[in-house]
Amino acid sequence: MLTAAHSSSPALSRRGFLRAGVLTTGALAFGGTLAGCLRDTHGVDGEEPEVLTRGELATLTAVADRVIIAHEGTPTAREARTARRIDRELTFNEGQLVGDVRAALAMIEYGPYLDLHLRPFTRLDAAAQDAYLQRCAESSWTLRRNAFSGLRFLCLFFYYTDDRTWRSIGYGGTMVDRKLPEAANAREVLDQPRARA
């Protein structure tokens, strides 16, 4: 017979995870506002997001800049429009991803205040950003670590699906021609009008 030993009781619920994330990021955002650093007025490189705010896209762009170091002759994360592709992908998501990405971006952007920096992530210099992200990656605080690992995943995945990156890493590519899906997140379609639900 099936017994209680075969039943489940995982420790961390989505609700608990998000509640903690919302409270924390809310407090951090409040701190950022007080510091005059909550910016949502300027886009990055002329990119206009569809799901994220401009400020969130700026944070995501800054994270991608540090996660991805391009070789000479290959596109940078910005040239590959990595952050904007992630934003496009979010338009198709019907689950929790959008909320999780938003919470993660707030965590990363305002997290430096917890480390006694006086600036948000996007206003740190590159070395300080790297040091901060490494602390996030190794943090014993699960929320902070998850925030970075989730954004890191998205940045790397979308950057290395740009076929202009392949030659430099020794990948010969696919054996068949490309055909974009109806709901594409490719760089080539970002400036085209998108079907509306």
Add this chain to the structure above:
Amino acid sequence: MILEYGDVTSDRREQVDVIIIGSGCGGATVAKELAAAGRSVLILERGGYYTTARGDFDQRADDMLARIDGGRGLDTTTNGQIGLLYGNCVGGASVHYWADSWRIPADRCERYAELGVEGHADADLAPHYARIERDLNIHPAPREYYNRMNELFDVGAARLGWQVEPVPQARKGCIKSGHCYQGCAFDAKQSQLVTHIPAAIGAGARLFADCRVDAITTDAGGHANGVHASFIDRRTGKPMGHTLTASSRCVVLAAGGYGSPVVWLRSKLPNGSGQVGRNLYCNPTPYLHAIFPDKVEQWWNIPTATGTMDFRLPRYDGSRYVEGGYLLHPNQLQPELLAVTLPGFGVEHRRVMDLLPRLGGAVSWIDDEVPGDITLDRHGRPVYRYEIRGVDVLKIRDAMKKQALLLLAAGATEVIAPDPTGTRIRDEREIAIFDTLDIASGAILFGAPHPAGTLRMGTDPRTSVIRSNHEAHEVPGLFVADPSAFPLPPSVDPSLGIMAWSYVAAHAVQQHLG
């Protein structure tokens, strides 16, 4: 007849003998059996219909995860520890699987029997296996289909004294193009898309793609009698405004281990046992990478032509875990998925990516014992709670040790763990580092391709959801034909087992219809 979102211009009403929700290994198998028996069958698939003839399978991860993967490849458990790998297309997860095709081991069938499963013994399933193996051309992989990583795997295993064996493959005319997870661009992988679905359609079944079941309906007596569904605009992933109302004499739920309990819960069907969505097993999958002196180019040819079963069963000394409880195989990832499973960021990450052609890897499929669960949030969206814990932590650590030993024995100069610090080892004397490696949420991302248990089978309606004839204890006329029926994971790739169980389910539906 296959209907797609572009064909839908108005609401539809249908009346059939059987509605089948899902078109993967379970749904497609039941559909072709019932259609061949002359039943009117309507298959409803949430995802799209894609074919090589149209050039849909372009081998690119960004395009193909968007086409064929549930959550477009980005769903995770609530704690972010596990990436959920499941299908969302005609053919289901069989479109992205690696074509590994094992019979459920006899010892696991016996364990199922101990848990109250009847009529699914190894001997009961044998004729179904034989038929499926013939129809899907399942055969051991010949040597010419061993890529360099497979060859290295065998070298390492031989040096360690581990037995290896060719992994049975459901393939026909494979041209060694690799990229199997992105769906076969040459129709060589014998997925449901190119086998049981055409057989079902040929026998008269109809299939509506891009059709999301919102609720299974029941009559006044609680008997399943149809569905309400919404057609999805593939361009947006959102409902297009047209609905389907279908009535039937019975319903087969085959939306997969991650999907079927969600349909059940959304339908607000009875759940007196409280077991719907519980007991989520998923075969969490740790990856290890290694640097070899020469080119490996792991993305070509068959991912797992070879492997070892030496560690499939866990060994205990009394109640103390010793080792095992997983399959150990070569790994195959394309650059973008390699990138996300490699450690670090910035310059450090780039340095490893520069070694890409020389990167090999091994993967383990953990036969997990400590389950999670699936519930709905207040918006009706699925919530996947799963945390690697208990003995499964020990299994993961042991599996990573074995993977590292094998990669070093195969000639790797360095083994790279995917933890935040990018732990590396160069010598087997460093292997103990895996006893303390940080594997908690956010440190390492595990894959989870094989859900099971969420609508488990058993005799007792207080502790199980469906009977041994696959019919729900509490919902007459509702049958389950997918891995959510397994009370425990099958300890091997489940696809062949799902199909064999679905033959049993199809027979039970036939009896129900009279």
